Amino acid sequence: MNNLINRRNFLKGAGALMAAGSLPISLVKLALADTGRDFTFAYMSDAHIQHIKGDRFVRNWDRGLIRAVAETNLLSPKPDFIMFGGDLAQLGTQPELDHGAEIMSALRYNKVYYVMGEHDYYLDLGKHWEKLFGPQYYGFDHKGVHFVVLNSILTDDDWTYRRWPSGEQRMLEMAGLDNPNGSPFMVKEPQRLWLQKDLEKVSKNTPVVVFSHSPLQKIYKGWNFWTEDAEEVQNLLKPFNKVTVLYGHVHQIQYNQIGNISFNSVMGTAWPWPYPQSYAQAASHLPKLTVQMNRADPFFERDATGWQFINLATGNVDVNYNLYNNAARTVAFNTNTGRPEDSLYQAEKERIPPQTHY
């Protein structure tokens, strides 16, 4: 027993050193100072836990989430809380959601927040997810920042309630990426009215951070990198001085600035999506500052997956992407240009060109 405890303590100490060592010095310093809104949180997303049969699940997707949980547990000092960005499950089944929740239960944090993904939702319209994680949309305040969590993956009632003979069929249709039978994601009016009311009590100088699953901007409709009523939601956020939207779903690094709103995506722990072909062909489908990354390396099963360490020292979101290939990337808000920028690949000539895979 003693040996076990000693070994565990040793691993914990060694890991904390390793994790701190892999963060840029500036982030470590920011994380150490704990004043006002100078705080950090960790963000993981898109685990897509997939049930095979009995107690068997797709091992690779399990490993991705288990690794994110283990690495965030090693952070020292600890971030204030953990966010999970949606698509915990692949087909929204109870075994998948329960198994995902069990993996997440290894997190040694008091507070873990969850965003609804379409893969969690369309089997039973979020019933089991709600039992495990609570309401589908909500707000909270933390150290001078107002946070909002939205369910952005709703769609037309006709599609949701009348089109399919069963929840299973509906889920399968929504699970396809470039599926012509799919339906565009929406926040929808009842939630927008709730958001309007929620924001009424927030001062215009309070930094606002919105978590959604789909981007609250229109990037590429064919793959639902898109929210149909994005502009209506953006309008509600316009009066605030500092707004950031953090979203999952796209399984890749994207960042953009529209008016006063900064947009940052997060990676999946399961797999990376490639860039849609239209990214290369139509500039209108490319978020202004997206950096094309090498992907997906068929010989490296964890290519372009990982989790995020986020700091809010300035009230803007700075995202440190901890890729599982150990090549960390930082997208930080540049106050001079007024938008998020990639510290490594911002210059045009340093960007990694899009690749063609055969």
Ligand SMILES: [Fe+2]
């Ligand atoms: Fe996903």
Ligand SMILES: [Fe+2]
């Ligand atoms: Fe998704």
